Amino acid sequence: MKKIDLNENRLLTPATLKKYLEENDLFYLVKTIGTSVQGRSIYSAHIGTGPKKVLMWSQMHGNESTTTKSLIDFWAYLNTPEASYLLSSCTFYMIPQLNPDGSHEYTRQNANNIDLNRDAVELSQPESQLLRTVFDEFSPDYCFNLHGQRTIFSAGDTHIPATVSFLAPSADAERSITSARKDAMRLIVAANNTIQEFIPEAVGRYDDGFNINCVGDYFTSKNTPTILFEAGHYKNDYGRTVARQMIFKSIISMCEVIASDTLKSFPIDSYFDIPENYKNLRDVELCNVNTSLSSNSNLLQTFIFQFKEEKFEDHVKFIPQIDSFSKELKGLQKIDFQEHKVFKDLIFESEEDLISNLTKTISLLNFHQIP
Template sequence: MKKIILITLLFMMNAISENYAQDLGKVLHENHDIFRESTVTKRRFGYQTLVNRIEQMKKDSLFEVSKATQSSEGRDIFLIKCGTGKTKVLLWSQMHGDEATATMALMDIFSFLENKKSTANEDQSLTQLRTDLLKECTFYFVPMLNPDGAEAWTRYTALGIDMNRDALALQSPEGRLLKKLVFDLKPDFSFNLHDKGRRYSAGKTGNLATISFLATAYNEAQEVNETRKKSMLIIVGMNHALQPFIPNAIGKWPSDFEPRAFGDNIQKWGSTLILIESGGFKGDPEKQYIRKLNFVSILTGLKMISDKSYEKENIKEYDTIPVNDKVIFDLIIRNATIKKGNSTYQADIAINRNERAVKGRDYFTQSSVIEEIGDMSVFFGTDEIDATGLTFNAEKEIGLGQKADFELVQDGKVIYKINNGVKL
C-alpha cells in the first residue's frame, strides 16, 4: 500500500512540474513580441548591431558591461553581468559565427530583464519571474563570442579554427577567453547556444528537429554524475515548455564524448552545461519563430535554476527525447516516371536547397541540387509531391547533382513546375 501511495505521489509531482513548465512557457510565448529587439529582423544582422545594443545597455544600471577580450581581427568581445544572486550562470552564443539564432534571443532576454517595455497590466508571472531571476542568480552573458566569424558568416574564427574544438589547445583568443571565464567565474550552470543544420529530424520521423538539447557527456563512458544529472533534469523541463508549440519536433543531440569540445569539457570541469541547438522550422528561413522558442526555453531553464524546480523532474524523461537523425530532404517527389536513354522507370527524386551567404549583405542565395534518385521510402520531405502518373520533363536528362529545374507533366500538360528546388 505504501509503495502504491509513493508511486502516486511521484506521478502527481511530475504532472505538477510538467504543467508548471508548460504554463510558464505559454506566458513567455504569448508575450515574446513585447520584448523582441526590434533592430534585428534577420539572423544575419552583423557585429555593429550588437555593439549598438550593448551601448544602450551601458546606460542601464542593471547591466555591468565590460570588454572581456578582443578577437583576432580586433573586435571587442563583451561580458555582460546582471543579477545579485548566489547562483552563477554563464551563457554564450555564436561560438560559431554563422549560428545567430540564440544571439537574437539573448537580446530579447536583455529587454525582458531591463523591464523597459513592460506594461502596467503585465502578466504577474512575468513580473515575478524577472524579480526571482535577478534576486536568485547572477548572470554572465557573452553574446557573439566569435564576432569575426559572424562578420564573415562562417563557422570558424578568423584563424580558421573551429572554436568548439579548441578547448584543449586554446589556439584562439576566443577559446582562451571562454576557458578563463569558466575557471575565473566558476559558474554553477552554463548555456552553450548553437544552431544546427535545418534538415535534422527528431528521430527517424518526418518531423524537423526545430530545437535540440544535450546534456553533454564528460567522459567516454557517458556516465551521469550530479553535474550532468542537473543538465538532464533542466532539459526535461524545457522540453515540457516547448512541446505545446512544436509537438514531436524536439530532438536530442548524440551524446558521444568529444574531448576537444567546450561543452564536454565544461561539464567535466564541474559546471552543469545545457546545450541548445536551433534547427529548422518550415516557413521560417530567418529563424524568427525559432528565436521565440529560444526565448521561451532559455528563460524556462533559468527559472528552474533560480528556484531549483528542476529537482522535481523525472530524469527518465530525458531518454524519451528522440535522438537527432538525418532522414529529411527539402523536397521529395514520389513515384515520378523518368525517361533516360532507352529506359523508362519509376523512382523518387530527393532535392535539397542550400543557402549561400552574400558577402556584405544580410540575405542568402539558394541553389538546389538533386541529391538522390531511387527508393526514398525511408526518408521524408519537408515538402512532398505525389507524382504517380506524372513524367519528369527537363531540358536535359536527370542526373545527380544537377540543379532542380524541371516540370512534371501528364499528357503534355504541366501539372507541377519545379524552379530551383521550389514547387511553383
C-alpha cells in the same frame, strides 16, 4: 531610419548586433572583454546580483545566429519588472557572439578556420582562450551553450523536424551520469515540459558521445552542469522565428528552476524520453520527375535537394544542391514534378542537363511557401 528587425535576416554581423543593442537600450550593459583573430570586439553583459551564477554564450559558430537572437531576447527580458526575482537570485554572464569573425562572414569556423567547439583543450584560438578565462574567473554554477542545427535533423526516427534539440553532455568516455549531468538533464526536462505545449513532438536530444575537445563536454568534466541548446527548423520557417521563441522560452524556464531551487523535482528519467535526433530530413523532395529522354517513355524518379547556406552581400542565400535519394529521407517541402507549373515546360537533352535545370528551377522557387 528603420530599426533593425532581427527576424528579417539569418545573417547577424557584429555591426548589426551592436546597432540592435544600441537601438533597444541594451548597449549600456555591454563590456568589451576581448578581441577576435581579426580584432573585432567580443562583448559581454553581466547582469544580476544573486548567488547562483549562469554563464551563457552563443555564436561560437558564426553561421548559427538564431540562439544569439534568443539570448538578446532574454537579455531584454531581464530588464522588465517580471524578471526581478531572477536578478535577485542569479547573476548572468552573457557573451552574445563569441566568434564575431565567423558571424561577419557567416561561417562555422573562426578567421583561422578553426571550429571553436573543438578547441576546448588545445585553446589554440583567442576566442577559446577568452571563454576559458571567463569560465575560470566567473566560476559558473551552470553553463548554457547556445547553437543552431541544420534542417536535416528530425525529432526521433520520424519526419518531424527537430525545432529545438538539447544535450546534457557526457563528462567521460563511459557517458557516466555524474551529478553535473543530472542537473543538466533536469533543466532540460523542465524546458521540454514548457515548450512541448507549443511544438509537440518537435524536440530532440543529441547523441551524448564524449569528446573532451568540445566545450560542453570539457566543462561537464569539470563538474559544471552544461546544457547544449540547438535551434532547428519549423515548417516553412527558414527565418527561424519559431525556434528563436522556443529557445527564449527554454532559457527562461531553466532560469526559473535555478532561481526557485526546484531542480530536484524534475526526474532525470524524463530526459531519456526525449527522442534522439535522426538525420531523416532534407529541404526539398521533388517526385514524379520524368527522366526519360524519349517521348515514348515515362520513367519517373524522385530527387532530393538540400540547401547550402551562403552569405551573399548583406543576406544569406539558400542554394539547392542535389543529395542522394534514400527511402528513409523526407523533404520538408514535397513537390510533384507533374503538377507544379514551373516544371511543365522544362526541356533537357541529357541527364546532366536535367540535374542542372532542376536545380536552377528549385532555386527560383520561394521555398518558404511553395504552392
